[in-house]
Amino acid sequence: MHNLKAIDQETIKILNQKRIIQLLYRKKQLTKQEIAQTLKISIPTVISNVRELIEQGFLDETVVGESSGGRKPVIVRFLPDSKYSFGVLITKHHVRIILTNLNFHVIEEKIFHAVYKVNEFNSIITIIKTEIDNIIKTNNIPIEKILGVGFSLPGTVNEENLLLKNAPNLNIKNVCFKDFQKDFPVPLYIENEANASAYAESFINFNHVKNSLVFLSITDGIGTGIMISDNVYKGYNRRAGEFGHMTMVKDGRQCNCGKKGCWEMYASKNALLEEYNKAFNTKDTNLKDFMEMSKNNVKAKAILNNYLDFLAEGIKNIILTLDPECIIIDGEISKYKSLIYTDLKNKIFEENNFYDKKDCHVSFSNLQGNAAILGSALLPMKKLFFLSERIV
Numbered sequence: 538m539h540n541l542k543a544i545d546q547e548t549i550k551i552l553n554q555k556r557i558i559q560l561l562y563r564k565k566q567l568t569k570q571e572i573a574q575t576l577k578i579s580i581p582t583v584i585s586n587v588r589e590l591i592e593q594g595f596l597d598e599t600v601v602g603e604s605s606g607g608r609k610p611v612i613v614r615f616l617p618d619s620k621y622s623f624g625v626l627i628t629k630h631h632v633r634i635i636l637t638n639l640n641f642h643v644i645e646e647k648i649f650h651a652v653y654k655v656n657e658f659n660s661i662i663t664i665i666k667t668e669i670d671n672i673i674k675t676n677n678i679p680i681e682k683i684l685g686v687g688f689s690l691p692g693t694v695n696e697e698n699l700l701l702k703n704a705p706n707l708n709i710k711n712v713c714f715k716d717f718q719k720d721f722p723v724p725l726y727i728e729n730e731a732n733a734s735a736y737a738e739s740f741i742n743f744n745h746v747k748n749s750l751v752f753l754s755i756t757d758g759i760g761t762g763i764m765i766s767d768n769v770y771k772g773y774n775r776r777a778g779e780f781g782h783m784t785m786v787k788d789g790r791q792c793n794c795g796k797k798g799c800w801e802m803y804a805s806k807n808a809l810l811e812e813y814n815k816a817f818n819t820k821d822t823n824l825k826d827f828m829e830m831s832k833n834n835v836k837a838k839a840i841l842n843n844y845l846d847f848l849a850e851g852i853k854n855i856i857l858t859l860d861p862e863c864i865i866i867d868g869e870i871s872k873y874k875s876l877i878y879t880d881l882k883n884k885i886f887e888e889n890n891f892y893d894k895k896d897c898h899v900s901f902s903n904l905q906g907n908a909a910i911l912g913s914a915l916l917p918m919k920k921l922f923f924l925s926e927r928i929v
């Protein structure tokens with residue numbers, strides 16, 4: 538019994554410290570009384586835990602202002618530069634690397650073009666490792682201050698075993714990141730790109746995010762991250778949320794996953810670009826010209842309208858299956874929110890017997906296309922901030 542009690546106290550201490558550090562991350566600075574009141578824990582508990590967190594370097598305390606007699610008020614501050622984290626986002630054509638502090642302030646960023654061929658993924662990792670080594674050197678950061686390197690990957694991921702099981706859009710399968718660990722000076726973490734985005738959206742944008750959230754990452758394909766009560770829902774085999782590959786058209790367009798008629802073949806950014814390039818005999822790789830054209834050109838308008846029909850159909854299926862409080866859309870398309878928001882919402886909430894506009898809040902990400910990369914940098918910070926492993 539004695540042992541059990543000791544473990545419980547240690548667990549409670551760790552939980553209290555995570556709650557204090559998460560609260561101070563959000564509020565930046567508070568008095569010990571304010572911490573005690575907000576978290577509903579005793580002042581002595583706050584004092585002892587704050588002392589330990591100061592020793593660990595995450596917090597400091599300072600005297601502020603004048604007091605009217607008695608002791609001067611002491612505030613506890615969060616120190617965002619106490620640790621750093623690397624985030625790596627791997628997409629079909631590019632690799633993006635960032636170094637951030639605990640406030641997600643990007644200290645340095647690198648981006649390079651990448652081509653993925655079977656059995657050549659190792660060479661990409663070697664480039665990433667060299668870039669990270671250079672960033673550490675040029676910024677003169679002690680290695681013990683770096684929590685790790687987090688990877689956002691466009692595919693099915695077993696984050697515990699560091700295994701990228703399948704990434705159809707990169708044409709790679711069964712890549713074990715444990716094999717790369719020996720080459721890096723800090724721990725590696727991996728996560729599906731949409732799940733990492735959902736983490737970032739709910740953690741960094743905490744004021745906007747409600748109880749349940751589906752994050753829709755509309756890029757080369759469509760990734761979805763599902764968060765329920767602050768936990769990522771992954772499913773029994775850790776592949777929940779593959780909405781991008783739900784069948785939208787029976788025997789439809791051939792998808793990289795092997796199936797036909799998947800949603801992402803009609804509603805991803807690539808799908809829209811393909812329709813546009815085919816219709817106008819162009820080879821654009823971004824949506825800027827097309828979206829501009831869609832304001833006046835009838836043909837472009839029709840392509841966009843057809844695209845939004847498909848996008849809305851998938852979102853309607855998500856609302857019917859998960860009934861989430863909010864759906865957040867991210868990707869290049871979110872830059873053109875003002876052009877598509879009203880039409881998209883009308884299509885999603887057209888008259889039906891199940892739900893209306895007030896039942897689900899559909900919006901665009903405030904992280905301006907950075908959710909996946911910031912989410913990757915958040916992965917090494919998970920142990921520091923989160924109370925649970927946040928996986929269901």
Ligand SMILES: [Zn+2]
Binds near residue numbers: 793795796799
């Ligand atoms: Zn597919």
